[in-house]
Structures are given as C-alpha cells and as structure tokens.
Amino acid sequence: MPKKFIEDFVILENKRQTSEFVILTLQHPTNLPKIYPGQFAEIKVEGSPNTFLRRPLSIHDVDYQNNTIKLLVQEVGEGTRRLAAMKPGESLNLIYPLGTYYSLPSSNKVLLVGGGCGVAPLLFLGRFLHENGIKPRFLIGAKSSAQLVELDEYRKLGEVFITTEDGSAGTKGFVIHHPIMKTYKPDFDWIYTCGPEAMMKVIAKYALKRNLNCEVSLENMMACGIGACLCCITPTIEGNKCTCTDGPVFNSKYLKW
Amino acid sequence: MVDLSVNIGDLNLKNPVMTASGTFGYGVEYQDFIDINSLGGIIVKGTTGSPREGNPYPRMAETPQGMLNAVGLQNKGVDAFINEIWPKIRTFDTNIIVNVSGSTIEEYVETAEKLALVPDIVGIELNISCPNVKEGGMAFGTSCSSARQVTRAVRNVFPRHLMVKLSPNVTDIVEIAKEVEDAGADSISLVNTFLGMAIDAETRRPLLSTITGGLSGPCIKPIALRMVWQVADAVKVPVVGMGGISSASDAIEFLLAGASAIQVGTANFINPSISQEIVNGIADYLVRHNFNSVTELIGALELD
Ligand SMILES: Cc1cc2nc3c(=O)[nH]c(=O)nc-3n(C[C@H](O)[C@H](O)[C@H](O)COP(=O)(O)OP(=O)(O)OC[C@H]3O[C@@H](n4cnc5c(N)ncnc54)[C@H](O)[C@@H]3O)c2cc1C
Ligand SMILES: Cc1cc2nc3c(=O)[nH]c(=O)nc-3n(C[C@H](O)[C@H](O)[C@H](O)COP(=O)(O)O)c2cc1C
Ligand code: FES
Numbered sequence: 001m002p003k004k005f006i007e008d009f010v011i012l013e014n015k016r017q018t019s020e021f022v023i024l025t026l027q028h029p030t031n032l033p034k035i036y037p038g039q040f041a042e043i044k045v046e047g048s049p050n051t052f053l054r055r056p057l058s059i060h061d062v063d064y065q066n067n068t069i070k071l072l073v074q075e076v077g078e079g080t081r082r083l084a085a086m087k088p089g090e091s092l093n094l095i096y097p098l099g100t101y102y103s104l105p106s107s108n109k110v111l112l113v114g115g116g117c118g119v120a121p122l123l124f125l126g127r128f129l130h131e132n133g134i135k136p137r138f139l140i141g142a143k144s145s146a147q148l149v150e151l152d153e154y155r156k157l158g159e160v161f162i163t164t165e166d167g168s169a170g171t172k173g174f175v176i177h178h179p180i181m182k183t184y185k186p187d188f189d190w191i192y193t194c195g196p197e198a199m200m201k202v203i204a205k206y207a208l209k210r211n212l213n214c215e216v217s218l219e220n221m222m223a224c225g226i227g228a229c230l231c232c233i234t235p236t237i238e239g240n241k242c243t244c245t246d247g248p249v250f251n252s253k254y255l256k257w
Numbered sequence: 258m259v260d261l262s263v264n265i266g267d268l269n270l271k272n273p274v275m276t277a278s279g280t281f282g283y284g285v286e287y288q289d290f291i292d293i294n295s296l297g298g299i300i301v302k303g304t305t306g307s308p309r310e311g312n313p314y315p316r317m318a319e320t321p322q323g324m325l326n327a328v329g330l331q332n333k334g335v336d337a338f339i340n341e342i343w344p345k346i347r348t349f350d351t352n353i354i355v356n357v358s359g360s361t362i363e364e365y366v367e368t369a370e371k372l373a374l375v376p377d378i379v380g381i382e383l384n385i386s387c388p389n390v391k392e393g394g395m396a397f398g399t400s401c402s403s404a405r406q407v408t409r410a411v412r413n414v415f416p417r418h419l420m421v422k423l424s425p426n427v428t429d430i431v432e433i434a435k436e437v438e439d440a441g442a443d444s445i446s447l448v449n450t451f452l453g454m455a456i457d458a459e460t461r462r463p464l465l466s467t468i469t470g471g472l473s474g475p476c477i478k479p480i481a482l483r484m485v486w487q488v489a490d491a492v493k494v495p496v497v498g499m500g501g502i503s504s505a506s507d508a509i510e511f512l513l514a515g516a517s518a519i520q521v522g523t524a525n526f527i528n529p530s531i532s533q534e535i536v537n538g539i540a541d542y543l544v545r546h547n548f549n550s551v552t553e554l555i556g557a558l559e560l561d
Pocket of ligand 1: 040078219223
C-alpha cells in the first residue's frame with residue numbers, strides 16, 4: 001500500500017462548468033506524491049454543519065509540474081454544494097491518495113465510458129493512457145447537453161462519442177445504445193467505466209458476454225475511506241470487500257453483479 | 258514533564274487514550290497518520306468464533322453530528338485473527354486488546370479460550386453490547402442475568418485482563434455494571450452505540466439494510482458522559498469511557514466523570530490523527546492547570 005497523507009490544500013481556482021458541476025483546482029505546498037487514475041480523496045467539508053463525515057471525491061486531474069490537482073464536483077447535497085461554493089484562497093483538508101486504480105491495458109484498444117459525475121476519473125485516466133502510448137476513446141453519457149463538461153479536454157486525448165437521454169447532443173439514449181458498442185472488436189477490447197451503478201452494471205454485463213476486459217469504479221457510501229470501518233463493502237466472489245481499499249476500481253468479473 | 262500514565266487494573270497504559278473497537282481496524286490502517294505506539298492502547302475489531310460476512314450494504318448513514326452503522330461484526334474469525342493478523346500487530350508497543358463478540362455463550366467462551374492461549378494478548382474486551390447482530394450481541398448486555406452469565410463464563414477461561422463493554426440500550430446501566438463487576442470483570446468500558454434509525458423521506462425507505470443500527474459520534478456524548486459518571490460512582494473496578502469523544506477536552510470531561518481511560522471512536526474517521534492529538538492535548542491541559550499526573554483528573558469533578 002502506498003503511503004497516504006492528510007494535508008491542507010489551497011484552492012487556486014473554482015471554475016463553474018454547468019448549473020451542477022464545478023471544477024476546483026487545488027494547490028499543494030510541496031511536491032505531490034504519485035497519484036494514479038481512479039484513486040480518490042476524502043475531503044473535510046468545513047462550514048457545512050450537517051456534513052459530519054468526509055466526502056469521497058475522485059482525483060479528476062493531476063499536474064505534477066505545478067503541484068495541483070483538480071476535483072470535479074457535482075452538487076447533489078449540502079456537502080457538495082458547500083464545496084462548489086468555495087473561493088480561491090480557502091483551504092481544504094484531504095486524506096489522499098486512496099484506493100485502487102485502473103490498470104494499464106494489455107491491449108491498446110480501449111474505451112472509457114462515463115456518466116454523470118462518473119466522468120471525474122476518466123480525464124486523468126485518459127491522460128495517463130495517452131502518456132503510455134495508448135490512444136483512448138471516450139464514450140460519455142448525460143441527461144442533456146447542458147450536463148456535458150470539458151469535452152475539449154477529452155478531445156485533446158482521443159476520439160469522443162456522446163449520448164444524451166433527450167437527444168440534445170450526440171446519439172439519443174443511454175451509452176449502451178451508442179453505435180460504437182456494436183463494433184467492440186476491432187474497435188476496443190478493454191473498457192473502463194465510472195458512473196451511476198445502473199449504467200456500470202449494463203456495461204459490465206455487456207463486457208462479460210463478449211469476453212472484454214472491464215474495470216468499474218464504485219461510489220459506495222464511505223465513513224473512513226481507509227479500510228477501518230467496513231461500512232463501504234461490496235459483495236465479490238471472494239466475499240465482502242471494502243470499496244475504499246480493495247476498490248473503488250474493481251475488475252467487473254470479480255463483483256457479484 | 259507531566260505523567261500521563263494510568264493503570265486499569267493490572268494494565269499499565271502510557272496515557273489514558275485508546276481507540277474504540279470497529280473504528281480503528283487493527284491499527285495498521287492508521288500507521289500513515291499517527292505513531293500507534295504513542296497511544297495508551299488499541300481495541301481491535303470485534304472478533305467472533307467463526308468468520309462473519311456482516312450485514313448487507315448499506316451499512317452506514319450519516320446523522321446530525323453522528324452516524325449510524327450496521328456493520329454486523331464482519332471479521333475473519335478468531336483463528337484467522339491469531340494466525341494471520343496477530344503476528345502483524347503484536348510488535349506494536351501499546352496495549353492491544355481484542356474485542357470479543359458472539360451469538361452464544363459457547364461462542365464467547367470458545368473465542369476467549371483460544372485468545373487465552375496466546376500469552377502476549379494482554380486483555381480482551383467482552384462486547385455484550387453489539388446492536389447489529391440478529392442473535393446474541395446486545396441481548397447479553399441488556400439483562401442482568403445474561404450479562405452475569407456470559408461474564409462469568411468468560412472469566413473462567415480467560416486469566417488476563419477482562420474488560421466488559423456495556424450497552425447503553427438499557428433502563429438502568431448501573432445495575433448491569435454491578436452484575437458484571439460481581440461476575441469478575443477487571444474493568445468496565447462504556448458505551449457501545451445507541452440503537453437508532455434513519456429514513457429517507459423522498460424514497461420512503463430506511464437508509465440501512467437492517468433498518469436499525471448503532472448511533473455513535475458527538476451526538477451521543479452527553480448521554481455517554483452521564484452513564485460513565487453513574488457507573489464510575491457505583492463500581493470499584495476501573496471504568497473506560499467513550500461516546501463521541503472528538504477532542505482533548507471531551508476526553509478530560511470523561512476522566513473528570515470518573516473514567517480511568519477513554520476510547521476514541523467515530524472521530525478517527527474524520528481525523529485519523531485525532532487520538533494522538535488528544536494525547537498531546539491532555540498533556541497541555543495538565544501543564545496549563547498545574548497537575549503533575551493525569552490520575553489527578555480521574556473522578557475529580559468539582560461539586561459543592
Ligand atoms: C470513490 C468515490 C468517488 C467519487 N467521486 C466523485 C467525484 O469525483 N465527483 C462528485 O461530484 N462526486 C463523487 N462521488 C460521490 C460523492 O462522494 C457524493 O455525491 C457526496 O458524498 C455527496 O455529499 P453531499 O453532502 O453533497 O450529499 P448528501 O446530501 O449527503 O447526499 C446526497 C447523496 O449523495 C450520496 N452520498 C452521500 N454521502 C456519501 C458518502 N459519504 N459517500 C458516497 N456517497 C455519498 C448519497 O447517494 C446521497 O443520497 C464519489 C464517491 C465515491 C465513493
Ligand atoms: C463503524 C463502527 C463499527 C463498530 N464496531 C464495533 C465492534 O466491532 N465492537 C464493539 O464493541 N464496538 C463497535 N463499535 C462501537 C464503538 O467501539 C464505540 O463504542 C461507539 O462508536 C461509541 O463511541 P464513539 O461515539 O466515539 O464512536 C463500532 C462503532 C462504529 C461506528
Ligand atoms: S469507508 Fe471505512 S472501510 Fe471503507
């Protein structure tokens with residue numbers, strides 16, 4: 001297990017993307033430790049009286065040159081609303097880097113499938129794959145075009161496919177309905193996915209049926225984030241495992257889905 | 258230099274700060290954040306006779322200033338504890354106490370017997386207060402006769418320190434405390450979690466898979482403090498207090514109420530270095546108030 005840290009970061013920038021998404025850029029005072037795509041941080045939300053526990057958020061992007069990390073925050077409740085309202089100069093306490101990460105593929109034909117705030121780890125993963133000589137393709141699903149964030153960033157790394165439930169952008173429907181899902185081989189044989197559980201389950205079933213490798217990232221409720229409380233478990237073929245330390249990234253074959 | 262050491266019966270603690278069962282894993286989970294050896298002791302996760310998978314997800318719900326859990330004693334069982342986990346943690350230079358849970362008196366006894374055979378396990382904490390298992394658990398801690406029976410049965414097979422952990426889900430906790438003292442407990446720890454419940458009004462469903470669960474955190478502190486005060490007043494054996502402790506001053510309040518040592522639970526989740534910070538905070542307090550030893554605080558509540 002790589003070392004975990006508990007440290008204060010300073011907010012450099014809070015950039016609103018859509019009515020429900022912001023991207024926070026956080027500055028670390030010294031050199032960042034190595035962080036891998038799929039890992040997350042447990043964040044102490046100050047100034048939000050009903051947010052008692054820390055909140056788990058994926059590391060959205062890492063810039064080792066400037067010692068900054070980014071978080072993509074979707075406002076769903078009091079804690080995330082408070083985070084989305086944070087101003088440059090304010091500080092934020094993080095326990096990080098936590099959990100398992102996406103593995104490097106043995107093939108260079110990969111598809112990254114994200115939905116909702118589940119797109120958060122995929123930009124960092126895309127960059128990581130790109131740096132390792134693999135050109136990722138992205139398939140991103142949203143309710144409508146208003147929920148799509150940072151498409152230009154993804155396009156710098158690889159081809160981007162879109163689905164929206166209302167048809168306001170890309171193909172109408174869910175990610176599983178996109179035409180690329182019909183051309184898995186030769187187009188891709190590795191899938192990385194993160195997003196709503198219902199979406200990931202569909203993708204995992206799809207992959208299993210076609211014998212494609214599939215890694216999913218779970219978003220279970222967490223109390224400690226470090227494997228101490230056993231609150232975040234998911235059933236696997238080897239019994240209950242902690243999402244925070246044995247996950248959040250699991251090979252879908254391993255899960256009892 | 259102030260003296261932070263305390264004795265709980267025959268156990269000598271560097272300081273009165275321990276970590277509560279189920280909130281600190283086996284200690285190793287916290288090694289990146291604190292020096293485990295700086296603590297008075299750690300109580301490891303509830304251990305049962307055979308392995309348990311615990312309750313289904315969701316097992317946790319946040320509440321105002323607290324949380325509900327329904328973990329349900331997920332653990333690998335006493336054999337795996339002794340063979341796989343103990344060798345990795347036994348070298349910590351602190352008191353490691355094994356929390357023992359069960360569904361039947363036989364299970365408690367069998368687990369305690371096996372732990373008794375490992376000579377460097379200094380003590381066990383008998384958990385007769387877990388609200389999250391269908392059978393046993395809290396049931397043993399909520400009636401005087403069963404609390405006495407299980408304590409006596411374990412006392413007969415475990416020769417070293419026997420701490421008994423009480424449930425707050427009773428009408429009169431003092432009665433139960435006296436029973437377990439009488440049955441041979443070397444010390445009494447309290448409180449375990451309060452039985453509670455949370456509902457999602459939007460979906461009209463319970464937030465826990467088990468519907469009810471155990472409430473912990475700052476929201477229980479005033480009740481826990483009152484219970485510790487009542488029990489410490491009524492028994493002769495040392496009392497170990499817990500329930501919502503999140504700062505040095507919280508810890509000192511429990512000592513003043515009569516606890517000889519304290520355990521930090523849920524607060525570890527929010528600040529994994531809190532237990533060590535509490536140790537330092539108690540030392541600062543002693544200096545600030547001109548005490549030489551932390552033992553001067555035990556039961557030193559001023560009443561006039
Ligand atoms: C490993 C992991 C990575 C995540 N990454 C991101 C991310 O990059 N961006 C993002 O916006 N969100 C992410 N989430 C989800 C995020 O943690 C929750 O949306 C957030 O905790 C909600 O807090 P709140 O106070 O705003 O909402 P609340 O009002 O507390 O609850 C709203 C809903 O959020 C969910 N939730 C609440 N508390 C938790 C918790 N402790 N753990 C998990 N879910 C919870 C529940 O479904 C709840 O019904 C991630 C979750 C996990 C486990
Ligand atoms: C997630 C969780 C798991 C727990 N597991 C156990 C356990 O296995 N055995 C036990 O005796 N108490 C267990 N407890 C109870 C704590 O040890 C402690 O008594 C209680 O949480 C009150 O203290 P606190 O408010 O400081 O957390 C658990 C508590 C929590 C929150
Ligand atoms: S959140 Fe505590 S064990 Fe995973």
